[in-house]
Amino acid sequence: MALVAALSACGAKTGPDGVAEPDGESPARSRIAGTHWNVERLTLDDGTTTAPHGSAWIEFDGRGHAAGSFGCHRFRAGAEVNAAGDRVRVGDIEAYGSGESEQSEEAGQSEESGQSGDGKPECSRERLAFESYMKKIFRGDLRIIGGASQEMVLVALGNERKDRLQLQRGRSAPLLGTKWTVNSLIDGDTQVGPAELAPGVGEVSVVFEGDGTVHGFLGCNSFKAKAEVGEKSMKFSEAAVTTHNSCGQRADALEARLLRDFRKDALFSLGHDYLNVTTDAATPSQAGGFHAKAGSRRSGEEKEGERK
Structure with a gap:
């Protein structure tokens, strides 16, 4: 907003x-x-x-x-x-x-x-x-x-x-250092919540850091990737999970879907306390990405814990 x-x-x-x-x-x-x-x-x-x-x-x-x-x-x-x-x-x-x-x-x-x-x-x-x-x-x-x-x-x-x-x-949230909670995934002209795709899945979250990396939680496993952030665009690469938990086929499919987004170029918009990231935006029927709400800013100890 x-x-x-x-x-x-x-x-x-x-x-x-x-x-x-x-x-x-x-x-x-x-x-x-x-x-x-x-x-x-x-x-x-x-x-x-x-x-x-x-x-x-x-x-x-x-x-x-x-x-x-x-x-x-x-x-x-x-x-x-x-x-x-x-x-x-x-x-x-x-x-x-x-x-x-x-x-x-x-x-x-x-x-x-x-x-x-x-x-x-x-x-x-x-x-x-x-x-x-x-x-x-x-x-x-x-x-x-x-x-x-x-x-x-x-x-x-x-x-x-x-x-x-x-x-x-509401309070304004910066892109970097904010824990963004993903509340819906973009699928063409529709949106669906992570829990609808994988009932019982954990909270999906994303954090962008000032060193050009992004990391977070995909619902079952943690992940990390590189993220070159421009004025309106993001260039993701080297996305990979950093833990190896097993949460069932639906959770695995959700994680694979999210990892695909973090291996593509994307457009983004940042509002008062929301973040939209859209892949394949030039073809609406094939658009992907996610919509997220701002969570809390993290302390230095929390940051180090998430990186491990």
């Missing part, structure tokens, strides 16, 4: 939770404004619950506007947060672009890695389906449910039909 540039006004002060408070704004309003909120999931009044396959996020500037991503397409909207910080009125919405991290004048971020043959980013069916649900909820008068202090990082936006968007406070 590409980060829109600082939304606080010049001369803004910082509140007790570290969020900028524009002059004249109440503390309650500032807790929802000036913060990057990731959309973790949505719940419809019929009980349907779904999480985005891509990166959906929202930012309120506290001065009548919001910006974000529906999961694939970016948007701008009128969004007036009341002084009490418990209501927001969403006005006209302008959707644009096709790519969750498409560059904007404010963000200065790179375009999404997945691209079609004509150079335009692709949106999977799952992302478009999630967008349609999110657009139904993010409109009109919404109630802000829950706190937004540094300790309380979850809030929800709800309408009169009891539809809900659950939001989580």
